[in-house]
Amino acid sequence: MKKRTVLALLLPLSLMLSGCFSNKAELGSEKNPVKLFFIPSVDAKVIESNSKAFKEYLEANTPYKFEINIPQSYVAVVEAFGTKRADVAAMTTFSYLLAHDKYGAEALITVLRHGEATYKAMFVAKAGGPIKTVADLNGKKVAFVDPASTSGYILPMKLLKSRNVVPKETVFAAKHDNVISMVYQGQVDGGAAFYTPPGPDGKLDDARRLVLTQYPDVEKKVAIIELTDAVPNDPVIFRKELPPEMKTKIVDALLAFVKTPEGAKAFKEIYAVTDLKKATDADYDIVRGMLKELGKDPAELMKK
Numbered sequence: 001m002k003k004r005t006v007l008a009l010l011l012p013l014s015l016m017l018s019g020c021f022s023n024k025a026e027l028g029s030e031k032n033p034v035k036l037f038f039i040p041s042v043d044a045k046v047i048e049s050n051s052k053a054f055k056e057y058l059e060a061n062t063p064y065k066f067e068i069n070i071p072q073s074y075v076a077v078v079e080a081f082g083t084k085r086a087d088v089a090a091m092t093t094f095s096y097l098l099a100h101d102k103y104g105a106e107a108l109i110t111v112l113r114h115g116e117a118t119y120k121a122m123f124v125a126k127a128g129g130p131i132k133t134v135a136d137l138n139g140k141k142v143a144f145v146d147p148a149s150t151s152g153y154i155l156p157m158k159l160l161k162s163r164n165v166v167p168k169e170t171v172f173a174a175k176h177d178n179v180i181s182m183v184y185q186g187q188v189d190g191g192a193a194f195y196t197p198p199g200p201d202g203k204l205d206d207a208r209r210l211v212l213t214q215y216p217d218v219e220k221k222v223a224i225i226e227l228t229d230a231v232p233n234d235p236v237i238f239r240k241e242l243p244p245e246m247k248t249k250i251v252d253a254l255l256a257f258v259k260t261p262e263g264a265k266a267f268k269e270i271y272a273v274t275d276l277k278k279a280t281d282a283d284y285d286i287v288r289g290m291l292k293e294l295g296k297d298p299a300e301l302m303k304k
Contacts, residue, residue, distance in 0.1 A: 027087070027243075027246070028063065028064030028065060028246065029064075029065060030065050033064070033065040033067040034058075034064050034065065034067070034087045034088060034246075035066075035067050035069055035086050036051075036054065036066050036067065036068055036069065036088045036089070037069045037070070037071065037077050037086045037088070037089035037090070038051055038068070038069070038070050038089070038270065039074055039089070039090060039091055039092055040070055040071065040072060040074070040174070042175060042177060042210055042271075043175065043210070044070050046269060046270060047070050047270055048068075048070060050266040050269050051070070051266070051270070052068075053262050053263065053266040054066075054068070054257070055067075055068055057253065057257045057260070057262065057263060058250065058254075058257070061253045061256065061257070062250060062253050063249070064246070064249075064250070069085075069086070073146065073148075073174070074095045074146045074148040074149060075095075075098070075147075075148050077089050077095060077099075078098045078099045078102065078103075078148070081099045081102075081103040081105050081237075081239055082102060082103045084239065084241070086239060087238070087239045087242055088236065088238050088239070088242075088250060089105075089236070089237050090236050090270075090271065091235055091236070091237050092148070092149055092151070092234050093231055093232055093233070093235065093284060093287055094150040094153075094154050094291075095148045095149075096234075096237050096284065097287060097288065097291070098148060099237060100237075100281060103239075103240070104240040105237045105238065105239060105240060106237060106240055106247075106281060107235035107236070107237050107279050107280065107281055107283065107284060108235075108236065108238055108247060108251050108278065108279060108280075109236035109251060109254060109255070109277070109279055110232060110233050110234070110236075110277055110278075110279035110283060111233045111234050111235070111236070111267075111273040111275075111276055112233065112273065112274055112275040112277060113196050113205075113233065113272055113273060114196075114199055114200070114205075114274055115274070115275070116197075116233070117232060117233050117277065118230040118231060118232055118233060119151065119194065119195065119196065119230060119231065119233050119234075120151070120227045120229065120231075121151035121155035121156050121159075121192055121193065121194060121195055121228040122192070122193060122194070122195035122206060122207070122224045122225075122226070122227050122228070123156060123159070123190055123224070123225050123226050123227075123228075124183050124190065124191050124192075124208070124222050124224055124225065125183060125190040125191075125222070125223060126183060126221065126222065126223070127220060127222060127223035128223075131190050131225060132225060133226065134159060134160065134163055134165055134226045135163060136190075136225075137160070137165055137167055137189060137190045138164075138165045138166060138167070139166070139167070139168045140167055140168060140169075140189035141167065141168060141169040141170075141171065141188045141189050142167040142169070142170055142171070142188060142189060142190050142191060142192070143170075143171045143172075143178075143179045143182045143183065143187075143188040143190070143191035144170060144173070144179070144191070144192050145172065145173060145174065145176055145178075145179055145192070145193060146172055146174060150231060150287070151176075151192070151193065151195070151228075152176060152179065152192055152194065153172075153192065154287075154290070154291070154294070155192075155229065155290075156192035157294065158228065158229070158290060158293070158294055159226070159228045159229075161294065171188060173191075176193040176194055176207040176210060177207065177210035177211050179191040179192065179193045179207065180207050180208050180210065180211050180218065180222060181211055181214070181215075183222050184211065184218060184221055184222050193206070193207035194206065194207050195224070195227055195228075196272050199274075204219055205272055208222055209272075231286060231287050231290065232279075232283050232284055232286065235279055235283075235284070236254060236276070238250070254276060255276050255278075258273070258274075258275055258276050
């Protein structure tokens, strides 16, 4: 077969294959839905059952289709922005800084809890036990959530460093409820998790509420020994390459969703969120200053 004939046969084939790989479905369509990620800070079943409400509302109130994802770790959510497998995500404050620094992700919404746009972390220990202050954790076994968790690691570590407290052993429990359970069961001397003040009804709203079903007496058995400084609440972040119109429509839909009975319930059960407000990256500069004070950077913590 002559060379010219072979080229004539291969050219249509190469064009056809090129078309197969380049004609990816439009983002937001049935075949290429917007990927919405939720960080695994609470039980995946809780997130999964409530995330359905997000999907239904967003698809009914935007022109886009959505796919819900709940990965195994905070860092997995961050890396999903690097591979363009994540388009929108509910993140922790610190995880957002990782995603922004590495991949340019943008914080466009900050969550509110009982009207507050900031939050604190807490150290807890067995009520009535020997651990009564943060200083008592020196040389002890302490449970944290995840190296990329603001309330479950960064804020607590800043407090420990300021007091020159060095645990003998640290454990990463992956979720806030696991930290509380470990303290309740006496597996660790103390633990760090998110703090939210009680709501208007006086009901428990910090991380201990996550295990009330298993341990109805958790408020009596696990005590708060100290709170950390406050930082901006968790953001909802967007992949930088998303079209501006898409970002606007999704932001507006989420702001409206939290005002509905279904949205209020879903946000409350997943992340104890009571409202949302628009945000910018500059809102999180205070956290960058905190990392600088700790002598750490996002890339370093990403490797943990």
